[in-house]
Amino acid sequence: MTSTETERLTGANLLGGTEVPGTTGAFRAVNPATGATLEPEFHEADAATVARAATAAWAAFAEYRATDLTRRAAFLEGIATEIEHLGETLAQRVIAESGLPEARIRGEIGRTTGQLRLFAEVVREGSWTGARLDRPDPARTPLPKPDLRQRRIPVGPVAVFAASNFPLAFSVAGGDTASALAAGAPVVVKAHSSHPGTSELVARAVLAAVRAHGLPEGTFALVHGGVETGLALVRDPHIRAVGFTGSRQGGLALAAAAAARPVPIPVYAEMSSVNPVFVLPDALAERGASLGAEFVASLTTGVGQLCTSPGLVFLADGPGADEFVTAATEAIGAASGAPMLNKGIASSFAAGVERLTGTAGVRLAATGTAGATSCSGDPHLFVTTAERFRADRALQDEVFGPSSIIVRAADTAELLALAGELEGQLTATVHATAADREIARPLLGELELIAGRVLFDGWPTGVEVGHAVVHGGPFPATTAPATTSVGTLAIERFLRPVSYQNVPEELLADEIRVQNPLGIWRRVDGKVTRD
Amino acid sequence: MTSTETERLTGANLLGGTEVPGTTGAFRAVNPATGATLEPEFHEADAATVARAATAAWAAFAEYRATDLTRRAAFLEGIATEIEHLGETLAQRVIAESGLPEARIRGEIGRTTGQLRLFAEVVREGSWTGARLDRPDPARTPLPKPDLRQRRIPVGPVAVFAASNFPLAFSVAGGDTASALAAGAPVVVKAHSSHPGTSELVARAVLAAVRAHGLPEGTFALVHGGVETGLALVRDPHIRAVGFTGSRQGGLALAAAAAARPVPIPVYAEMSSVNPVFVLPDALAERGASLGAEFVASLTTGVGQLCTSPGLVFLADGPGADEFVTAATEAIGAASGAPMLNKGIASSFAAGVERLTGTAGVRLAATGTAGATSCSGDPHLFVTTAERFRADRALQDEVFGPSSIIVRAADTAELLALAGELEGQLTATVHATAADREIARPLLGELELIAGRVLFDGWPTGVEVGHAVVHGGPFPATTAPATTSVGTLAIERFLRPVSYQNVPEELLADEIRVQNPLGIWRRVDGKVTRD
Secondary structure: OOHHHHHOOOOOEEEOOEEEOOOEEEEEEEOOOOOOEEEEEEEEOOHHHHHHHHHHHHHHHHHHHOOOHHHHHHHHHHHHHHHHHHHHHHHHHHHHHHOOOHHHHHHHHHHHHHHHHHHHHHHHHOHHHOOEEEOOEOOOOOOOEOOEEEEEEEOOOEEEEOOOOOOOOOOOOOHHHHHHHHHOOOEEEEOOOOOHHHHHHHHHHHHHHHHHOOOOHHHEEEEOOOHHHHHHHHHOOOOOEEEEEOOHHHHHHHHHHHHOOOOOOOEEEEOOOOOEEEEOHHHHHHHHHHHHHHHHHHHHHHHHOOOOOOOEEEEEOOOOHHHHHHHHHHHHHHOEOEEOOOHHHHHHHHHHHHHHHOOOOOEEEEEOEOOOOOOEEOOEEEEEEHHHHHHOHHHHOOOOOOEEEEEEEOOHHHHHHHHHHOOOEEEEEEEOOHHHHHHHHHHHHHHHHHEEEEEEOOOOOOOOOOOOOOOOOOOOOEOOOOOOOOOHHHHHHHEEEEEEEOOOHHHOOHHHOOOOOOOOOEEEOOEEEOO | OOHHHHHOOOOOEEEOOEEEOOOEEEEEEEOOOOOOEEEEEEEEOOHHHHHHHHHHHHHHHHHHHOOOHHHHHHHHHHHHHHHHHHHHHHHHHHHHHHOOOHHHHHHHHHHHHHHHHHHHHHHHHOHHHOOEEEOOEOOOOOOOEOOEEEEEEEOOOEEEEOOOOOOOOOOOOOHHHHHHHHHOOOEEEEOOOOOHHHHHHHHHHHHHHHHHOOOOHHHEEEEOOOHHHHHHHHHOOOOOEEEEEOOHHHHHHHHHHHHOOOOOOOEEEEOOOOOEEEEOHHHHHHHHHHHHHHHHHHHHHHHHOOOOOOOEEEEEOOOOHHHHHHHHHHHHHHOEOEEOOOHHHHHHHHHHHHHHHOOOOOEEEEEOEOOOOOOEEOOEEEEEEHHHHHHOHHHHOOOOOOEEEEEEEOOHHHHHHHHHOOOOEEEEEEEOOHHHHHHHHHHHHHHHHHEEEEEEOOOOOOOOOOOOOOOOOOOOOEOOOOOOOOOHHHHHHHEEEEEEEOOOHHHOOHHHOOOOOOOOOEEEOOEEEOO
């Protein structure tokens, strides 16, 4: 960055157009690849600042939720454009704060802007409003049938907790923010302390779009801080829902705080997942060695810091099993450590692999070359038996980073039994050939009950943003299995249905007027129609 | 009932085809209108019986969720037919156990069977499966676009807690059970102890349909019991969601137990609501007296034991205000007490009106004629000022029964302010003429934020079962404001989306196959289509 660009960063909390310098908890970002401290100094938002942001969000809510769909969509597209205008300044700051490689960051910028534009399309298409009309029948006996309309309205201001591992796509203007703004909900983001500069740059882009589209200032705010700041935000009465991506501990703490409020609110927390992979016998016999190598490539992507990293592989003894293990062992041995996102993550990872290394019945098969930095996450591969795995529930716990366990079962019956004993997951993967169908079918039946996404003959890393994706799943993968944090269905998290009975036509929103002025898909007397 | 029909009741817990007599907690139903004890003796299910029912439900889940839509719909219709076959036996037992008038009970039988048939239609129509297809693009760069399909699957066995106030429509085969069975979820009902005989009759009807349609026995079970039985059910690991209608205390206790499980589950609890009614100035001037009388008619329906009973009326001083209060006062004075559903409800109601009677600044305007029985709920009407109301949060607490408070405000600005300060509600009502539009519009904007259903120029009692209704709302009306417990949208409570990535066509369910063999509405590449 040039000095001019660096100067754009003030380290302040951004409440609409107002910059509120923090008074406590000074911190700076650290480049995990070099250990260098980055300017400027940031400050945690205190309780008063959090309250001010949430109050402003509530004040903006009435006007923002009333924006018509065209204008709201243009605003989302405006955010994408503003992010693109940040250009190299943004890319370089993300790289410096995350230690992630440039290609990944450029891809993530595209994903972030693409996501915003996708939600703009969703907003315009309009069927997310869930419009339903049950036509009246005044002549019905014994009682007249009333005129009922239903639509979904936004729940109110949403608190978004940015993730460390996607400093753009799951952060300030990431999926949670995009889906909440699309729903008509103002957003207060609690920045992740690993990338405060990235957060400020993106927040300024969002605020530029807020101004350009003439929206109320409280539509968006960014606050910095740690646990106390976050809890204050979740407890604020003006906040009506929470989006979170991070650790199980963090997600559960927020969920507990939200449940303890006088008026509880939903927390959509995407937490931990070990993303089991099942390699079925014929696939194993046919391509055991290549699958072993592909597995390690998926595992080491992003230094294993992806929510969908394959942390468990299940295979039955038989042809190809040894080849899989050997190939994976070799690939891990040939891999190198790389800087993790921050020191906390690196030391948690080190503790996790140390715990596994010391676990009875679990064999350390290979480690990669140690990385040069103190933040390095060095690849680890463990092997154990199904029997050991079933006896030790802790082997299902996520070790966030490039570590995985291969679990060797006696036969396919044991594989099926293992599938039924797993905790909730974001993903579950099956490698199978046509000859494996007889096992694949019941296995799919088990895996769809524990995972948000089931995939065949691929690897779980790499989440497609679209309409049919689910990035969610049963607890502990998330606190809200009925939804997703990636893809267009995510908008539903921040909506609530309301029914209008015999309300005069001229007081109703366009989406539920008889004439369907928006031309959207609706359900009229139970039938899907655009009429 | 003839003696033969009475003999059909055994007092046992019904686990599929197995009758499990209880060992503890013997109780009998009591006719609240006469105080007479009714045969036979029932017993609470102990922990082992609850576990057996939940385990059987889980065992049935795989087969039941795989039933095709036609068969599942026919099963729901079969339940309706079996309930109709119960004929007089059922009607007389409900009347004896509830003290409710015959016309109401006959209406409720129709509502219950109608509801089951409506969900059968929903099941057949199929769009509730939420099918989405994002078509693949192997040629996309830099990465091929995967084949993604999404559908909703049932979450697993559902525990349903029957309500006292709708011994059929919100009980054993009521809305929660119908929507869960429609979703493909087995159901374990915890009967309400006010109407155990009704519960057994209806459960036998459901089980007859289970057998007639060749479904696994664990698809449905009925257990009797109190708090301990209920908590054991919610804590059972095989139970995956809870439907509840009842008191705030009860709902919150179940929600806390569900949240404290190793794997938390959602509780869809419909709890308390005071259903505020706003009478705007021109409507008040035009028809104050008749509105006052209509209000009391709504309030005393079902002895005030409806979730949507109007417990608060707000009006501004001005023409018609005194007439409204006078007419309501006279109507209450002319009304009589009638037996409430059980002694517990009657004594809670007595305590509630006693509390209000002793509240400073709250005037007891009228009471109805005292009923003859010890279970009588005698109509009460209170009047207070907006100032007093705003100073005493407890005046928003539900008093379940025929009691209501008229709150007199100085002007319409105060009415609007009051609307913004109310807790979450099932319903909010506005009486307005065209001349009231200027106030009605912002008032509607406030009320849609606090209520699940907003209605104009009617009364909140009487909930239409359809596609566009919402019987839900923000806390404390419910624990799950994003849904409804009445109407077809209720099916969504027991579903969860799953995404299938590159899964071979022949392993996928019909609803997400490319050729759309079910001919249902789906979203393909983001577009709503039947192709």
